[in-house]
Amino acid sequence: MESPTDMSFPHVLVTSCRELLTLAPRVPFGHERSREPRRPGRVALVGGLLLALSLGLWVLWTHLGRRDMWHMLDLSVYHDAAHAFRDGDAIYTENYGKWNDNKLPFIYPPLSGLLFYILLPLGFAGLKWFMAIVNLLSLFAVVWSAWGMLGYRRGLGRFGVSATTFAVVLWLEPVEWTLVWGQINLLLLALIVLDLGLPDSRRYKGIGVGIAAGLKLTPAIFIVYLLITRRFRAAAVAGGAFLGTILVGLAAAPTASVYYWSHLASISGKVNDKLSVGTLNNQSVQGMFTRMLGDGGAASALWFLLCLLVGALGLVAAARASLRGHELVGVVITGGLSLIVSPISWSHHWVWVVPAFVLLAHTALTRARPLWWWLTGTFFVFFAAWPMRLNVYGDWDGSRTLQPWGLIWLAPRDEGRERHWTPIEFVLGNGYLFAGIALTLILVWRILRDRTPLPTLAEPVAEPSTPDPDPDPDPVSSGSVRH
Incomplete structure (x- = not known):
């Protein structure tokens, strides 16, 4: 007979797995607590000023060091590869851009190629501005949604907290190099976090995860996450959206799409040939x-x-x-x-x-x-x-x-x-x-x-209508x- 006080790691792990299979109701996240900082108007004003200051410093540094801070090498690979999107399998068999006198392979799924193909009329100079703005907006969207998951209701207070956070995280190294390289990491992050930050009752929840997986395969782990958290409808929507991205790629560039999905391992391995x-x-x-x-x-x-x-x-x-x-x-x-x-x-x-x-x-x-x-x-x-x-x-x-x-x-x-x-x-x-x-x-x-x-099925957790005075840690x- 199991001891109720057994805290050994194997016992805790087995108990946790058992609980995940009991089909217990989910505890609503974030929205029931209605957190808000004190003096939200002042927080919003200070946060807005910090955001403007931080963004201004980034613009100044980027302008002064534009040769190294505004080259967006990876974006040049996407842009150059997009020209070959409709030319058979050339987008995956050739190399593009310029890195240390070498060119780099395009290894993302066909939907990414289609996205940059649509943006070709902007030219590379216009694409740089477009990608920088998209990344900065994505960064703010991520912090806004993350604070929402923690129970901060929409309003001036949440804006102020999000703006202050933006001013800080803008200077994290992965964020900076995403902006320097012209990468799509922040866009993918925003698609996932915004999607998972939606209430589980939304019928279209999962679309963002599926599209992110269609742009780059690694976000597909969140389809597994939705499955094991028993949000089967959202997982199905995410899987359907991912399948939809494959079909869109096939329709737009059938030869390139067939080549990509049939040579996935070798295409991914091409990176090691260069770096x-x-x-x-x-x-x-x-x-x-x-x-x-x-x-x-x-x-x-x-x-x-x-x-x-x-x-x-x-x-x-x-x-x-x-x-x-x-x-x-x-x-x-x-x-x-x-x-x-x-x-x-x-x-x-x-x-x-x-x-x-x-x-x-x-x-x-x-x-x-x-x-x-x-x-x-x-x-x-x-x-x-x-x-x-x-x-x-x-x-x-x-x-x-x-x-x-x-x-x-x-x-x-x-x-x-x-x-x-x-x-x-x-x-x-x-x-x-x-x-x-x-x-x-x-x-x-x-x-x-x-x-x-x-909680068990006999003890459903209802979302309270009033703020919880002692929210869960x-x-x-x-x-x-x-x-």
Whole structure:
């Protein structure tokens, strides 16, 4: 007979899996609490001023260093490849753009090619402005929706909190390099977070996840997330939207689409021909093991085993957090898993630090303990983009221009230098990955060790009509959740 006080990890894990299969009703997330900061008008004014100041500084830096801050190399690859979108399979067999006197492959699904094909009339100069504006709007949309998941109702207060957060997260290194490269990471992040931030009653919930997966395959993990959190209609909508993107690609460019889906593995592998998976920029598990062991079966086997372990634990914890009403926690865990388990997660893919920062800042605000402010500040310092002049050895080089480098770039990189790291350089050079795994495991532990049972079918959880005077603590800061 099981002991009700058994807190061993295997017992907690088994109990958590059992709870996920009981078809218990979901606890509504966020919207029932109606949080709002004190003096919302003043918060909105201060937040608006900080947003304008931060954005103005970014525009100034980008203008002064436009050769390095406005080249948008990856966007040039998308733009050039779009010209070949209707020309058979050329979009996937040729290389485009210009990087260190080389060209790069286009490896995204056909829907992405169609998107940039439609935008060709803008020209490359117009496309730069368009992508910069879309990314900045996407960044604000992400922080707005993340605070909404935490229960902040629409209004001046939420605008002020979101604007203040925008002013801060604009200077995170993954955000900065997404803007510099002209990447679509923030657009994908916004599609996912805005979609999952909708009430579960919305019939079209899941469309954003499906479209994001159609633009780049890694967001498909959120279809699994919707399934294990028993939002079957949203999962079906997401799957249908993803299938729709495939059909749209087939209709618009049948030859290119057939080639892409039949040569998916080889197309993805083309990146390694131009830039080694083991380079510092790849902050994934496979990147770490490749830096340690080189390309080969050992690195792939270790990658598979570690991803299987972390992925399984992470998804169980994400589902349990979501079922308990902590949707942002579940979303952050799942987003982190998409980076950890993916074969390639360049540093600019780590824009998932934006909702993670919102979660930490919320915990610091609600817990009002110095420890959480220190953790939030440390998180920002580590992931921030610092204006530095660095060479490939991670040393200050006065002949270089100021660029938004993160602290991980203080380790030597490229041309196999990662194989000769010192222990300190190894920790620093894998910093994003280690920080992501640490945050994921902390959340997993706090969620799975909570023995409060999920509500049962006989005890449905109704959404209260009045604000909860004592809202549930988030599992990031408490191992016990009350319902």
